Amino acid sequence: MNTEKLSTGTAWAETGDLRALMMRAARIRDTHWGRTVTYSRKAFVPLTNMCRDTCGYCTFVKHPDSSEANIMTPEQVLATARRGELEGCKELLFSLGEKPELRYEKARKGLERLGYSSLTAYLADMCALVLRETSLLPHVNAGTLTDDEIDVLRPVSASMGMMLETVSRRLTRKGQPHYACPDKVPVQRLRTLERAGQKQVPFTTGLLIGIGESFAERIEALHAINEAHARHGHIQEVIIQNFQRKPDIEMASHPEPSLEDMLRTIAAARIILAQDISLQAPPNLSARHIAYLEAGINDWGGISPVTIDFINPQHEWPEIRALARSSTEAGFELRERLTVYPRYLTREQDFINPAILARAAGMAGPGGLARDQRHIGETA
Numbered sequence: 003m004n005t006e007k008l009s010t011g012t013a014w015a016e017t018g019d020l021r022a023l024m025m026r027a028a029r030i031r032d033t034h035w036g037r038t039v040t041y042s043r044k045a046f047v048p049l050t051n052m053c054r055d056t057c058g059y060c061t062f063v064k065h066p067d068s069s070e071a072n073i074m075t076p077e078q079v080l081a082t083a084r085r086g087e088l089e090g091c092k093e094l095l096f097s098l099g100e101k102p103e104l105r106y107e108k109a110r111k112g113l114e115r116l117g118y119s120s121l122t123a124y125l126a127d128m129c130a131l132v133l134r135e136t137s138l139l140p141h142v143n144a145g146t147l148t149d150d151e152i153d154v155l156r157p158v159s160a161s162m163g164m165m166l167e168t169v170s171r172r173l174t175r176k177g178q179p180h181y182a183c184p185d186k187v188p189v190q191r192l193r194t195l196e197r198a199g200q201k202q203v204p205f206t207t208g209l210l211i212g213i214g215e216s217f218a219e220r221i222e223a224l225h226a227i228n229e230a231h232a233r234h235g236h237i238q239e240v241i242i243q244n245f246q247r248k249p250d251i252e253m254a255s256h257p258e259p260s261l262e263d264m265l266r267t268i269a270a271a272r273i274i275l276a277q278d279i280s281l282q283a284p285p286n287l288s289a290r291h292i293a294y295l296e297a298g299i300n301d302w303g304g305i306s307p308v309t310i311d312f313i314n315p316q317h318e319w320p321e322i323r324a325l326a327r328s329s330t331e332a333g334f335e336l337r338e339r340l341t342v343y344p345r346y347l348t349r350e351q352d353f354i355n356p357a358i359l360a361r362a363a364g365m366a367g368p369g370g371l372a373r374d375q376r377h378i379g380e381t382a
């Protein structure tokens with residue numbers, strides 16, 4: 003029903019009455035998610051910043067010739083994980099460049115020195131290390147994945163993710179942000195979404211807003227995500243991320259999306275997507291993030307007490323207590339969640355390796371998340 007309304011309603015969402023659109027989305031959120039907004043307490047591991055792609059907006063990638071190009075060692079991974087553990091984190095987020103060894107000698111050599119011939123094999127071993135040595139749950143954000151890569155990563159992670167970004171093929175043309183980026187060809191991203199579903203991986207995806215896509219293309223992308231979810235039930239959350247400008251990226255003079263554009267997109271997402279898909283927008287990316295709640299989100303995403311947001315390093319994480327306070331003022335209770343959503347934590351399904359499921363179920367139970375509400379401060 004929502005779908006039908008929106009195919010005729012794209013114009014309404016784009017240019018119609020903003021308050022009415024947001025109210026409709028907020029009502030849907032209230033019905034399914036209530037007046038609670040969640041976050042995942044996580045430590046961030048940028049396993050490598052080398053990448054065979056060169057997205058025009060990327061604030062993270064370093065060319066191998068740069069002195070900053072690196073691959074983290076197992077000792078560094080473990081040190082970050084341990085700091086996260088001490089601060090009460092439950093998630094370890096691996097975010098990294100894509101297949102740099104297929105393009106750059108330096109990446110090949112670096113992996114060889116660590117004893118690996120592929121980044122995915124190294125990543126899988128680092129997930130296993132974190133599982134073995136710490137209490138954290140690994141979440142893998144490694145971009146596009148083949149069937150084989152999912153098979154290697156699935157047994158050692160609680161959940162995975164990949165931003166669909168966009169379905170616009172136009173943006174792969176010369177002069178556009180995804181030009182010469184083999185991992186950002188929409189059909190490759192869509193195939194990854196589908197494979198993750200076939201293999202029953204609890205999956206995070208989302209859209210990057212303001213990189214040159216049209217409003218109609220965003221709607222098309224939301225429908226594509228929804229259709230994959232209807233087939234497989236694996237989409238746990240969708241992130242609506244605003245493009246962030248930085249001086250040292252190709253898109254340094256490209257305008258950022260306006261707050262209104264973000265609100266319209268968030269509201270349209272809440273109206274289009276299946277109600278059991280969590281809707282996330284990051285709080286550190288907008289000073290006026292509270293308006294996102296009024297447009298229908300129910301989640302702030304991963305928030306780290308120990309590491310910066312390496313993807314958007316110019317924006318500091320709001321202190322968790324401060325976020326709790328402003329959420330409360332807006333009429334929402336801030337609650338911690340795990341990287342994997344509760345509906346995947348039952349034994350009747352084929353989601354998640356049983357050992358990781360047991361760990362996550364234990365963390366979700368009494369003495370886990372509930373105990374850690376104290377970190378949040380006033381709302382405890």
Ligand SMILES: O=c1nc2n(C[C@H](O)[C@H](O)[C@H](O)CO)c3cc(O)ccc3cc-2c(=O)[nH]1
Nearest residue numbers: 042095143162163164165206303304313341
């Ligand atoms: O701190 C960040 N976390 C990002 N996350 C992590 C996210 O905030 C949480 O860790 C997830 O909600 C899982 O709990 C992503 C996860 C994905 O699977 C795909 C894309 C992203 C993007 C970001 C990001 O830009 N910054």
Ligand SMILES: C[C@H]1O[C@@H](n2cnc3c(N)ncnc32)[C@H](O)[C@@H]1O
Nearest residue numbers: 059060061165210243244245246313
């Ligand atoms: C991990 C995710 O970070 C996002 N990402 C990369 N660069 C930027 C930027 N400048 N602004 C906002 N998001 C960005 C992409 O959507 C990627 O998939």
Ligand code: SF4
Nearest residue numbers: 053055057060063099
């Ligand atoms: S694929 Fe990811 S890491 Fe690589 S350039 Fe694009 S956004 Fe950056």
